[in-house]
Amino acid sequence: MDNQGQAMKAKIISAGVVIVRRHAGEFEYLLLRAYTHWDFPKGVVEEGEEILEAAHREVKEESTITDLQFKWGHRFRETGPYGPGKIARYYLAETNQETVDLPINPEIGRPEHEEYRWVVYGDAVDLVSARVRSVLEWAQEILKYEDFEE
Numbered sequence: 001m002d003n004q005g006q007a008m009k010a011k012i013i014s015a016g017v018v019i020v021r022r023h024a025g026e027f028e029y030l031l032l033r034a035y036t037h038w039d040f041p042k043g044v045v046e047e048g049e050e051i052l053e054a055a056h057r058e059v060k061e062e063s064t065i066t067d068l069q070f071k072w073g074h075r076f077r078e079t080g081p082y083g084p085g086k087i088a089r090y091y092l093a094e095t096n097q098e099t100v101d102l103p104i105n106p107e108i109g110r111p112e113h114e115e116y117r118w119v120v121y122g123d124a125v126d127l128v129s130a131r132v133r134s135v136l137e138w139a140q141e142i143l144k145y146e147d148f149e150e
Contacts, residue, residue, distance in 0.1 A: 011087050012044060012083075013051060013086075013087055013088075013089055014042045014045070015042060015043065015045050015051045015054035015089050015091075016041055016058060016089070017055050017058075018092045018135060018136070018139040019041065019059065019065060021096065021097075026121075027120070027143050028120055029119055029121065029139070030063065030117075031116065031117050032062060032112075033113055033115040033116070033117075034112060034113050035114070037129065038124075038127040038128050041059045041063050042058055043057075055090075061103070062112055063102070063116065064100065064103060065095055065100065066097070068093040068094075069093055069096075070092070071093070071094055072142055074091060075091075076090060076091050077089070077090050077134070077135050077139075079131050079132070080131065082131055088131075092139050102115075124136055
């Protein structure tokens with residue numbers, strides 16, 4: 001068994017994407033709200049599924065975004081444990097897709113999230129928890145070196 005396979009057995013991995021878009025001269029982050037918690041699109045990796053493949057699937061299922069450009073490669077940031085042995089792995093991608101829908105999840109009969117927002121970094125910092133903030137800071141560190149052209 002390879003290291004990734006061993007890691008998968010040791011913990012439950014949620015895969016997600018920090019999605020950004022260029023707007024009015026700066027990057028905006030897509031945040032989704034479930035109850036009072038703001039986060040990036042993410043969900044549990046299914047058996048036999050690659051982590052990046054799960055991240056793509058979860059973004060589509062939770063936001064309907066299918067246009068993801070991994071301009072910064074496939075590097076990722078993982079959170080510390082939360083819940084019973086769970087961690088979240090986030091990748092960074094850009095989209096040109098402005099429209100976001102919060103579709104009904106057939107398993108629960110309602111959307112998984114009540115609201116979405118495109119927000120600049122300073123506003124995102126105020127909305128997210130400490131666990132998510134570490135991922136946001138990681139993404140912002142990468143993006144600050146980006147030449148900005150809309």
